[in-house]
Amino acid sequence: MAKKGASNKAADQAAADEQARQARIRQGTADVNKTFEQFNDPYFTKQRDNYLGFALPQLDDQYGEAQKQLTFALARDGNTYSSAAAEQRAKLQKIYDQNKITIADQGQNYANQARSNVEEARSNVIASLNASGDATQAANSAVARSAALAQPQGYSPIGDLFSPAMQAFATQAGQERAAAMSGVAYKAPYNTGLFGGRGAVKNSA
Numbered sequence: 001m002a003k004k005g006a007s008n009k010a011a012d013q014a015a016a017d018e019q020a021r022q023a024r025i026r027q028g029t030a031d032v033n034k035t036f037e038q039f040n041d042p043y044f045t046k047q048r049d050n051y052l053g054f055a056l057p058q059l060d061d062q063y064g065e066a067q068k069q070l071t072f073a074l075a076r077d078g079n080t081y082s083s084a085a086a087e088q089r090a091k092l093q094k095i096y097d098q099n100k101i102t103i104a105d106q107g108q109n110y111a112n113q114a115r116s117n118v119e120e121a122r123s124n125v126i127a128s129l130n131a132s133g134d135a136t137q138a139a140n141s142a143v144a145r146s147a148a149l150a151q152p153q154g155y156s157p158i159g160d161l162f163s164p165a166m167q168a169f170a171t172q173a174g175q176e177r178a179a180a181m182s183g184v185a186y187k188a189p190y191n192t193g194l195f196g197g198r199g200a201v202k203n204s205a
Helices: 002-036 041-076 083-132 135-149 163-182
Strands: none
Touching: 002 083, 002 135, 041 083, 041 163, 083 135, 083 163
16 A cells, blocks of 8 residues: 555645646746837848838939949930930939838848747747757846847848949940041941931930
């Protein structure tokens, strides 16, 4: 009987220990979730907006500079209001619009990645808690992980988005001016009519 009583006592103690362990896990999980609750929808929206605030002004500055360069080049040859000039401006606008969409997508990617990183960190802490039953360690880990996640995101500059188009424009301008100056000695690969005074259709200003 003594042996059976000791066995029952050990089983009761094991059950009590497990109950206490599960209680620590429940409390630890609640504490971990509370630590991570700062990472909510407004937080992820802010991650997107932070990138847009970084990248869009760069895009606007580059677009403005490209427009200035184009206007100067067109005015140089008296084609500011030609139909071909309008086509060149439309090309710049298309580049701007496409890159604005790309930047918006990248901003959303930052938000999505931040959400994924937060959920992964939270899940890892809770998994460790379930394995160890150590609520104090889990709480400390949650604080450390959340502090790391809250650090500002670093971004790379968007790069020179209009340079290829402006270089192609400058090359074409040089070819057409050379053709105009050489008479028939040189012909540009193709003629837009913007430079050299041939083929441009003037629009009324």
